[in-house]
Amino acid sequence: MGLKSKDLLGMKQLTPEEIMEILDTAKTMKLVISSANKKTSHLQGKSVVTLFYENSTRTRLSFELASKYMGSASANISASGSSVAKGESLLDTARTIDMMGTDIIIMRHPQSGAPHSIANRIKASVVNAGDGMNEHPTQALLDMLTMYERFDTFEGKNIAICGDVYHSRVVRSNAIGLAKLGAHVSVYGPRTMMPIGIEKMGVRVASSVADCVKDADAVMGLRVQLERQKSSLFPSVAEYSKFYAITPEMLKLAKPDAFLMHPGPCNHGVELPTAVYDCDQSVINEQVTNGVAVRMAVLYLLMARRNNL
């Protein structure tokens, strides 16, 4: 039991078996979250530090609660208000945290590959909580848990993802993870937000929202950062929501029991009309709960590996 690697850097590094072990463990952890006494002792006496170089409320809180539910001592470091802001290098910061006896560092960073650059230089386990445009593995795992609770298998399932694919680490992690378990991923978004060579990651590039969503078992919207307008990636919110949003009509093209996901936070009325966000098919709120469960599972399995060494 446990993971093969010291760190969770991305879905790229996980085997299909490891992904399934995380999802199965997360199902158990979900029981803890829903119980009256949200306390296990899996991380008792262990220390977990979140090191965030990018603002995030929900991911950070989700990790923090996950580690607290399992009884760890935890601390949080933000890029502002610490030596990070004084220009200390990432490696120096990581080494300092490591030397304080930290077991797991949960890290978010605006640069792709930042967690990779420290992982093999320190003893603590590194969990990637989002690195630049590269990966956000726990988001993909919580998305996959949400699917897994509704599918008996990922094999042959159609997953549609619409939005700003270029800048999305969520897409990359989902594409890699879902492909490993045999699902078919289709992506669509403005061509200005479609990275060159994305099809080489095993996804299909659709020709329209309708083409992307058609016969999907699950549909995922992506957050569009409104400031992308300024770099001429799309002309206006009105135009975006007209041509690229997942509308109720579009959702009807998916399979009848298909469900809608979104990694949040959502721009209501831009990538998803509010009516869609709140519709019966939406599982967006449940994804939030699953986020905590999946992060508990990841922390638990990484610690199991550490304890076995």
Place this chain on the structure above:
Amino acid sequence: MKTIIKNCKVFNSDKDVVYVNDGKFSEAFAENEADEVIDAKGNTVFPGLVDIHVHLREPGYEYRETIATGTAAAARGGFTSVCCMPNTLPVCDNAAVVSGILKKAAEAGNCRVYPIGAATKDIENTELAELGLMKEAGIVAVSNDGKPIPNAGLMRKVLEYSSDFDIPVLNHCEEKSLGTGAMNEGEVSTAIGIRGSSTAAEDIMISRDLILAEYLNVPVHICHVSTMGGVRMIREAKARGVKVTAETCPHYFTLTDACCENYDTNFKMHPPLRTEEHRLAVIEGLKDGTIDCIVTDHAPHHQDEKDVEFSNANNGIVGLESSFALSYTYLVKTGIITLEKLIDLMCYNPSSILKLGRGGMNVGDDADLTIMDLENEFTFDKNKMLTKGRNTPFDGWKLFGETQLTMMGGKKTYEKLC
């Protein structure tokens, strides 16, 4: 001072002894007249190599490299002449800086150093630098390497004004609006989430410079060509008689962007490593003469400038001490080009593009030479390098063509310690 190098093969000749007298290649003389007799142990004597694109970092960035350490590295790589780019601090955009570089180089005495001046003041791409005065002080070319001349109007003025003084213009071709990424744009950059710099960025600026050179009927030299499109356009332009010359670096014919997969910053440079088809196109360009010379773009950086997140890391790698061995191993040993062609690419052609007059091995020519072991494999070890930089992607590579000794003007500038 009289020196004899015996027991050697002399490149492009059937001689097996080299005589040096007073810094020049000389007629034969008796061994007992020699001050020193060097046993070359059957290795090959070549004319000293010429690299027309290096960054020596001095003045201003001595923590990365000095003229003394950079030229020591050059000598260890078999080079006896190097041309250094002007992106120093202050920028080499006036005669005083040019003279300062020449003075330091003479003091170090490791290698001939030919400064390249900035085409515009402070490499700011606004006003022309004093090209004529810099030429008097000793520059052999102008370049805004690293800060490509962004607009066609300014490039035209640089080409025109330089032609008055017969100064070659070397341009680093990357259209910045398409080329600000940290690696090649393609499936690898997409998979690892790094902003890409497209081959189109390089191709567009190469095409612009070719059009201007043809229109104005002036020469232009394209720095470090890395793309298939670039090679194709230069080939076509040459066929039409456009006065274009071009260079590439060993990393563009030995490595691809797949090397960046693990975010190792020793694979980060500009132009970035491309895909396999571009690598093969560069080799084709070397083979058919489209690309005239191999340069290193030797770019030493401090460890702290590379030991950071991939996108934040400085661009460039050191290359002086691996260039010949990589080129020999990957181009000659593999049968792609002949040894004669390699020496064209690494000595005669670069010398003639910048009119340096180097490479001669006739009696009376300056005794610039290097002795290479072409037979025995060696392991390239970054810790043995004489450059201050440790930013090489070739550490641990098994190569052929290790420098045994280098001599500039009859003076030993490098000797391998056995």
